[in-house]
Amino acid sequence: MxxxxxxxxxxxxxxxxxxxxxxxxxxxxxYAADMPLANPAYAYLVTSAIAKGRIDSFELTEARNIRGVIDIVTHENAEKLKDVKLFSEGGYMSTTVQPLKSADVAHDGQIIAVVLADTFEAGREAAHRVKVNYRPATPSTTFDSPGTTSGPAKGQASRFKEDPKVGDFAKAFDEAEVKITASYETPTQHHNPMELFATSCVWTGDNLTIYEPSQYVYGLKNGVAAQLGIDADKVRVINYYVGGAFGSKGSTTPRTAIMASLARRLNRPVKLVPTRDQGFTIATYRAETRHQIQIGANRDGKLVALRHEGAEVSSRPDAYVVGGTKTTTRLYACPNVDSLVSIVHADRNTPGFMRSPxxxxxxxxxxxxxxxxxxxxxxxxxxxxxxxxxxxxxxxxxxxxxxxxxxxxxxxxxxxxxxxxxxxxxxxxxxxxxxxxxxxxxxxxxQMAPAAARVRLQRDGRVRVEIAGHEIGNGAYTVIGQAAAEKLGVPFENVSVHIGDSDLPPAPVAGGSNSTASTCSAVMMVCDQIRQRLFRALMPNESVIDKAKETVGMGQTPVAESANSGRPLDREKAFDALGVSVVEEYGEWKPEDAPKDSFRAMQQGQVRIVGxxxxxxxxxxxxxxxxxxxxxxxxxxxxxxxxxxxxxxxxxxxxxxxxxxxxxxxxxxxxxxxxxxxxxxxxxxxxxxxxxxxxxxxxxxxxxxxxxxxxxxxxxxxxxxxxxxxxxxxxxxxxxxxxxxxxxxxxxxxxxxxxxxxxxxxx
Amino acid sequence: MRSFTYQRVTDPSAAIQALAMAVANNNPPTEATAQPLAGGTTLIDLMKLDVMRPRTVVDINPLASTWSAINLDGGNLRLGALARMSDVAANPEIQRNYPVIADSLRLAASPQLRNMATLGGNVLQRTRCTYFRDISYANCNKRDPGSGCAALDGFNRMHAVLGTSEQCIATYPGDFAQALIALDATVEITGKSGVRNIPFAQLHKPPDDSPQIETTLAPGELISAFTVSGRWPRSVYLKARDRQSYEFALSSAAVALDVQDGVISDARVALGGLATVPWRAREAEALIKGQKFDEALAQRVADAALAGAQGRRHNAFKIALGKRVVARALHQAATMEI
Structure with missing residues (x-):
């Protein structure tokens, strides 16, 4: 130690x-950009130098003349992808602004062109030589900027269901012995994970493989399929390791489907490694917030009244909200509570989750x-x-x-x-x-969300665990392996863990600190299913086991007491009784209170987090x-x-x-x-x-x-x-x-x- | 970054020739089509950002065999321009006799950068103004003369309050230069017609009406060495910054004193992080000479050093900060054990 x-x-x-x-x-x-590709074309992004307005024209001759440039794609010649909803409104996307769709610019650093080249260097040089003629408009930047619109979060953001309140705040505050009224502000922040927002897309026939750091491979797979208008089963997302994410890699950003579309058009793998500064505008961020807190208390310190009003910035089209009053109104005992969260829409890219929304x-x-x-x-x-x-x-x-x-x-x-x-x-x-x-x-x-897992146990005690979880630095490989090792009574070294691949059983987004609870609960449940099969082979007549319902693959699996109890298992004897060399189980776990459509949504990359x-x-x-x-x-x-x-x-x-x-x-x-x-x-x-x-x-x-x-x-x-x-x-x-x-x-x-x-x- | 020709030279005359080939036009050295490469810690960055676009990069690192010596003969100091920052900072003689030099180098950048960066390149380090370094901002007189200055009314927290003009308020970012200007260093410059020496104070040019011209170097000239006469054991470099390491100065001060029998016989004060060029506060120095040190004197000197400062929206705090840093550096220099 x-x-x-x-x-x-x-x-x-x-x-x-x-x-x-x-x-x-x-x-x-x-990591994603390390995955070997056969003869890739390199994509280099051109992003807007204005936050609002229109593109009048591009001057591309100089850029096209750079040796190694294959093509330059703009809204004038890009494939028009399908609109998909924001992730928090039943869709997948980090933003509903769809780049390369029109001449309009909706925010700073929006993707407005992609250079495709035989080398990264040629792509970068050509991108620097792209000239853009804009017709700029005056943007509304943040709180207090002329031209912003604002309104309560409740009613425009479907994730935001309530402004918690109880009792009579106004009266209690008015009568309180001691009062505090104060305003607070937090700034815009960016996640800046060490690993950049890389994406590689490879088509094999009509099957697409995406190498991209993602906190949610099922979400990305389904999101990209929806934008391309193809069957999600044709899309596979692989990322064995994510070099930091912190929320920025949780939802589907527009770049991925653009890269997939370009790879299909070129009939060649396409590899994108955006720059650090592009990462500030092609993914999400934590928007600036403002707060007013009012507290009324008795002289002994007991709270009698609390009000928390929050305001957040979002983009023009999207009502993204973090809305933390559900926590702050419940943290301390207080009989009279009021709250309100509102959203200010400005000419910005759409914000998103950032550790810890x-x-x-x-x-x-x-x-x-x-x-x-x-x-x-x-x-x-x-x-x-x-x-x-x-x-x-x-x-x-x-x-x-x-x-x-x-x-x-x-x-x-x-x-x-x-x-x-x-x-x-x-x-x-x-x-x-x-x-x-x-x-x-x-x-x-x-927080917890439905998750599925497949576990295989061999007679010699080796274990293979498969679950489309995410190693974002959180220790997912390690704790998933520990969960299986402990349940099956084998050394940790015996367990091989396979995550970061959307061909594996679905796990939820690695966000909201639900990952360990969800994936380990699923893996433990499936390990119990294995234990149950082995116990049954060893003790076919024991009555407690007969009470367990056989629901494998059908949802939450009740497991017999004796299998669940941590009772030691004579594994080799059980395998001999079964007469097989390998036992494999698949199971889907969902937390209490999970909605009815949880498992269907899980397969579709739509997470139903509860807790x-x-x-x-x-x-x-x-x-x-x-x-x-x-x-x-x-x-x-x-x-x-x-x-x-x-x-x-x-x-x-x-x-x-x-x-x-x-x-x-x-x-x-x-x-x-x-x-x-x-x-x-x-x-x-x-x-x-x-x-x-x-x-x-x-x-x-x-x-x-x-x-x-x-x-x-x-x-x-x-x-x-x-x-x-x-x-x-x-x-x-x-x-x-x-x-x-x-x-x-x-x-x-x-x-x-x-x-x-x-x-x-x-x- | 644009494609370029890489040329490696092994003697000074070949370097001068390679650089002079490309200076037919009247561009300032920073815009010349051939650029010398030493540590590369500024040039390569700016090339990747497309701010500098040389067609030829002349690698002068092989000249280090003659241009990187650290020499303390006869009470004077000579530093070769290709000496690495880390080597100079770690030199015990320099630490003992010129703490202001050792500390200005030690407190700059990160160990990795100090291991690469050379003294000559360091003093020519270009501003960190974000509007200069990001070509997507159209208004930068330094990058594109006549285009305006986005920093004047933009986010200018890191910008200069001394030596500014209506054309440019970009801060000179370095630390070592403040030590050199304080100690009246001489710059040895090697060019087509041989070697010339100028006071370090004449190397950099304030922005005035032509912020694109940053130095008095002629195109094709290279800094080959710095010299300092005398020893300055009673000297300090104090640097105030947002984080503890690897960060540019919000305000810094290089102070060197000569104290005889409690009376300050000579005093040097230079300011960093505050000005568009390495900045010597001569009016402030005049107040010290012949005086005995006390905190009231330090305060008067600090006020005089920042007397001409002009703040803008986000950097006005630097004036008060600069004064406190100068006063504190004076205190440290006056009270240090030598």
Whole structure:
């Protein structure tokens, strides 16, 4: 055991090393753009230099004359692909803006032409020589820009079903002893996964293979098929590894079907590796948000009234919304709650999910306001959370399946040394540094979705698991392999895991932290089916087994007690009794509360995620408490974070090693989000300015000093068979607020707009 | 990036000849059709972005055998232009006698870049103005003279507050140059008609009405060395930035003092991250000489150093920041143990 591989506590799996560790560190792991292709043509994108207007004409002669150029495709000669709905409106797409369809430009960096060439270099040179004559119009860029339209999310975004409210907020707030009203802002941010948005398309007859980093191979397969107007069974998506995604690779972007269309037209594989700056506009992003929080409380800290109003930016045609009030209105006990989320439509590309939607922007507002309330009450911020802790969410009165928030605060506070904090702002210094301690709650809904798996067990104990899951750095290979190994009683090394291929049984999108819970629950269920067959061979007369219904392949499979109980199995004897060498099972698992069409939708690449606050009789979240030490140079006002401590409870931890890594990455991203990350817009042009990794700042090693992750033991039997809450998106939720709360403690200055930069501090 | 001819030269005269071949027109050196390649950390970037479009790239790395020496003979310093940033930063003699030089190099870029980048290329590093580096923005007088300046009223947080003009506010991004200008370094330039020497302060040109002309180098000339007279053990380079490493200065200061019996007999103050060119604050220096150091003096010097600064929408904070950085650097230099 080591720091990287923590000793498992109760209800935690073994910290086995990553299944794909050696492949990754030796460079043997093949990412999409590494897949060998026979004689590919290279595509290079030309993207718009205006955010709104029309293309009058292209001047292509110079570009066409570059040696190696095959063709240049624009709206004038591109195949017209079929319109497909936004993923959140029953379709697949990240945007309904269809590039290369008309002369219209709807956003900055829209794909307006594709150069096809024999080499990447020729394509790039020709792209730089393409001249475009635009007829620009004035774009409406963001909040407050003239020409935007806005309205409530409810009614225009079908995913957004409610503005949660209960009691009489106005009256309670009016009568409250202590009140806070404050506004907060979060910036535009881009995921910037290390792996670019590469796509290769290869046709074999009328079968299409796509190599593309995707968080949802079934979604991409079906989305591209719908755009091309072909049978989804003819499309296969392969990505054995995804080099980071963070939400940006979850829905189908327009580029993929364009590449498929061009490959069909050329009758030759087409390979696209877009540039870093193109990644800012051909995929999604986290749009800027605004919030107003009103809290009314009694002098003892008990909340009596809470209102959260959020506003978000989306594109003109699409009503994309993250809408985090479903979480912020339910986090603390409060009898009178109100909320409203609205969408502002601007001339922008359509935003999308970004780790961790929607809690990151919404909890920044609430957890900052809670800290402001604690200051106003002259109360320790941890005690304020304790006073308002609840096992029952206030909107519908549903019980939390488990909630270890205060245990996380207590463990985290101990590890961090919270008791050393002197409460008054600006009261702690160290030489030239102002020192501040801050904390915040973090949480993320426990979500699950239907998944299918095929598992094969050999007499010699070797196991093959097949499920179209996604290795996005989350440790999917590893935890899926562990789930099978534990269920079937074989060493982890015996399991081969096959994921990242849409020809395998469907798994849901690797998003919303549902992946481990869903895929492991499915794999465990199918392993139980195998155990059941083996037990039946060994004990044909045992009555408990006869009670189990045979529903393999028909849906959720009830499994007999004896097969389910973890009872050891004499595998070789069972195989001999069966008289076979291999047992293979396929099964489809769905969570409680999943809608009736779940399995059909699953096959069609339409995920039916359930959980969080949306369950009928309960509510399930993972929780954590985060602590930040901030240091501010008195002279330069430079802000540094020497220490981050997070304590988390997320049900069954499949693997403390991969879990720690995820949580640590989340804390680091949270710090980055608080201090560094913002995509700057030039409002005159509606364009991104710092669309590269030199100017869109991320932390470097020197910025990340001491990061401590504590995992609490927690057992929850009310969520899914794996008992897993999911934690990929848990850790970076509360960090923004914890950093700002620490900055307040260090300086006495409350920063309500992210990111916090040295010029925002007056000190 | 456009296709180009790669030419490798093994002696200085061949380099000068190869570069001079392409300078028939009157383009400034940055627009010449032949460009020298040393570490490549700026040139290759800008070629990939299609900002620089040389037809010939002349690889001068083989000249390192004669042009990369680090020499501290007779109390003076001579640095070959092809010395790597990392080698100079790691040199114990330079760390002891010229901490401002060692630190300006050490605090620049990342280890990987410092291992590649040369001193000559470093001082000629071009601005990081995003409107300059992204050719999809039409208005950039530096890239396309007469087209305007998108940064004036654009997102200009990183831009200059000193030495600006209505044509250009792009910041000179380097660190090492501030040390050189502070120490009154000399630049040795090798060209067609031999070697000439100029004060480092005369190397860069402020944008004025022609921001496309960045230096006084003639087309085809190469920097071959830098020299500094005397030793400056009481010197510091202080750099304020958004992250702890691998980031350009929001504001930096190179300060060198000569203190005799508690009285400052000589003082040098240069500013980075604030100006369109390497920036020497001579008026500020004049306030120090003959004085004893105290914090009030530091404050007056800092105010004088930024006296002419002009902020714009997103970079106005740099004026106050610059003052604090200068005051802090003075304090560090005055109180350092040597």
């Amino acid at each position: 080591s720091i990287a591989a923590p000793e498992p506590k109760a209800n935690m799996g073994q910290p086995v090393p990553r299944y794909d560790a050696v492949a990754k560190v030796t460079g043997m792991a093949k 929607p809690e990151v922007p919404y909890l920044f507002a609430l957890e900052s306001a809670m800290d402001e309330l604690a200051v106003k009450l002259n109360m320790d911020p941890i005690e304020l959370r304790r006073v308002n802790d609840t096992m029952k969410e206030p909107i519908g009165g549903k019980p939390y399946t488990s909630r270890s928030l205060m245990a996380c605060f207590d463990e985290g506070a101990r590890a961090f040394g919270w008791s050393q904090r002197s409460a008054a702002p600006k009261s702690m210094t160290d030489g030239d540094w102002l020192v501040g301690y801050g904390c915040a709650t973090t949480c993320y809904p426990t 969080g606050s949306a369950m009928s009789d309960k509510i399930a979240y993972a929780f954590g408490a985060e602590f930040v030490e901030v240091r501010i140079d008195k002279w330069t006002h430079e802000i540094r974070i020497p220490r981050l401590v997070g304590a988390f409870a997320a049900g069954h931890i499949m693997n403390p090693r991969t879990a720690r890594s995820q949580l640590m990455g989340g804390l680091i991203w949270g710090m980055s989000s608080a201090l560094l990350e913002a995509t700057e817009l030039d409002p005159r042009y509606g364009r991104y300015v710092n669309d590269n990794l030199a100017d869109y700042l991320l932390p470097v090693n020197a910025d990340v000093q001491d990061v401590e992750v504590i995992m609490l033991s927690e057992q929850d039997d009310h969520i899914n068979p794996a008992g897993v809450k999911g934690l990929g998106e848990l850790a970076n939720v509360g960090t923004n607020a914890a950093v700002c709360n620490a900055i307040f403690h260090a300086t006495g200055q409350r920063i309500r707009k992210l990111p916090v930069r040295l010029e925002n501090l007056e000190v």
